[in-house]
Amino acid sequence: MKKNLGILGLLIAVCIATALLSSSFLSAYNVENVLRRSALFGILSIGVGFVIITGGIDLSLGSVVCLVGCGLPWLLTVQHWPLPLSLVAVAAVSLGIGLCHGLLITKLRIQPFIVTLCGLLLYRGIARGFTADQTVGFGNEFKPLRLLATGKIPFLPGFDLPAPLLIVAVVAILAAIFLNRTIFGRYLLALGRNPQAATYSGIPTQRMTILAYVLSSGLAGLGGVLFVLDVNSAQPVDFGNFYELYAIAAAVLGGCSLRGGEGSVVGILIGAALMQVLRNMITLVTTRNNVEFAIIGAVILLGVVADELTRRIAARRRAAQVLQNAAA
């Protein structure tokens, strides 16, 4: 929890700065919007967080978002599949993708970076193929379904909570219970710390790794469905573009180490929110959206550097304390 305070402080600081610089930041419309985007990206970030905790990486999730986000409206409006079948199909595809990644990584021992990089190219290519690069959407249909992403839950007068917030809350609570309260969560963390010792401790390392990739792709699929329900139209060329990087950045900002073995769900959520507030700030405060990447890159770098420095100071303090205890 203490670890998350730094990133929480940064989030609050960025919020205050944006509020001071732009009067529209705190408007109900904007806050709802930022919350909705944070919730959607939070789902993706939690998924990739599981993979990062095992010491792996998933670069494919932006393309999974694209495949599922284009696939669902395409199945419904172009192929005229019934809704339940379409939902089952996209769920099966996204979970199946994770399973394939996991099998390639554990059984054939191909590096996660390569496997998921190929996935990144493959799934977007497939989406562009079956849609022939045509924008797909729901038009005026499926209004009730779309409420999952666009719906509002009355909260305060003049201010409603976006529905995805509820979904991410459920996902986050389940993920946190899984990670902190089940032996499988402990196995994932241990596996990320030292895969060899995990094997020697009788942890089913391959199954745990596969599970992490299935969770990552599965949550990317859920995210993809919600994203397309939210915006109502998906252009396969750029739908979900760079989302994997936003999600990875959020997880890393939120305390996941790319070396594996570290990470908390709360931290990941704060990281995801920080990313969205930053993007929002750039839109509101600057007139030039084209520097967005530069600013986001710089802030992430600063965050990670600051984290590394505080960690070193803490480690030094701890080592000194241990020596002192040993001497006493």
Place this chain on the structure above:
Amino acid sequence: MTLPLLEARRISKSFAGVRALKGVSLSVYPGEVLAVIGENGAGKSTLMKILAGVQTPDSGALLLDGEPRTIGSVQEALSLGIALIHQELNLAETLDVGANIFLGREPHRYGWVDARRVSREAQVVLERVGLHIDPSTLVGDLTIGQQQLVEIAKALSVNARVLIMDEPTSSLSDHETKVLLKLIRELRTKGVGIVYISHRLGEVRGLADRVEVLRDGENAGRLAGTEISHGSMVQLMVGRELSQYYPHQPHHPGEVVLDVKSLRTRAHPGQSVDFQLRAGEIVGMAGLVGAGRSELLEAIFGVVPALHGTVSVCGKTVVPGSPRGAMDSGIALVPEDRKHQGLFLEMGVRENLSIASLHQEQSAGFLNKQSEKALCEEMIPAMRIKTAGVEQPVQFLSGGNQQKVVIGKWLATRPRVFLLDEPTRGVDIGAKQEIYRLMEELAAKGVAVLFVSSDLEEILGMSDRVLVLHDGRLRGELLRSELSEEAVMRLATGANREEATAH
């Protein structure tokens, strides 16, 4: 009397306010082997690092040939003829042997590395350490023992006058150890002063001219010539007399617990191994490095699936090829490489202790924090694990306490067969004795204990019987009454049982 080659006078050194050395003195003369012994944490390694320029002392003086000197860096030490061979290997695994030997001081012509000279000169020093390998072999392809010899060859190639060796034999096979000890004697006759750190007191007794004992960062005593005996060294190291070093009691073995039938491992696919372990006995497994001891344990435990053969516990065949299968049958393995295979270094004592037994809880996959806590409360005092708390990351524990955590984690699974691979490597005397005591307790409770060790004294001291492996084959079995260093060594080097026990 001749002047000491290198003398340290009242050296003190503190780290973060803790005094590691409190005014330690020692001197090494030309043509002698000075052994420096002491428990872990006694300050041996710190002192050696100061002698070799890795660290600088807070106070005190270093004298080379009677002249005060400051040795500020490793390069400076090397140029003065002082070379340190670290306990941990410092080789670049992706470079070849020759490149490693001349790393940082490659002979060159016109800016190009003179590969022919590297190869020629490397060959010479490799011959001297008894390594008959091509200098263009990649270091990563060598065994740990061979790598250690390369490290020594590297030190020889600078023509050191003072050679400091920090536990050089800890990863060597007996044969390699013999080559090294011969080499040390040879260097001694050439006037080199050798500072030799070892936990293996048998080796020290056979090799050292003088012994300097450190305890808690101070000089605890000196021994020379005939004063050097096992008992006298141990007494100075621990500050008290140990009535009996190995707490071994003869056991009365019960039923057969572990039955290994025609097991073939990947390391030695042509050989198959058969043996049995009985309840309540301690069996030692001896053999040279490369004899296939660790591979055999790993195959029994299922980390590396066996090619062929069956393992059964109490008559039930163990599910092959998975550690979980072996664990479910009641097998536990304390692996050879504590840091890489045994522990999650950044995780706390609690998480390390419970990791292997979590799945035994009837809790539908949820963590049972109560029983985790109870496990810590049971294990930490029972094993005398010295830790600042249950959440202390194990990387901050001493080697002995780390090993106790690994053993404790397996005790928690309530095994019927306890396999230990080099359980006391890099562990100080106090912790060693506690590990022996634990093995005894396990046997007394009816657990079948099998331990692999390269320390012959330990094998002789702790075993009810000894299995000797040679080239992947069980060369023979020696009962306690037949045990002698010679008999074990003869089997380990390939003699058959009759030849081995004939003398």
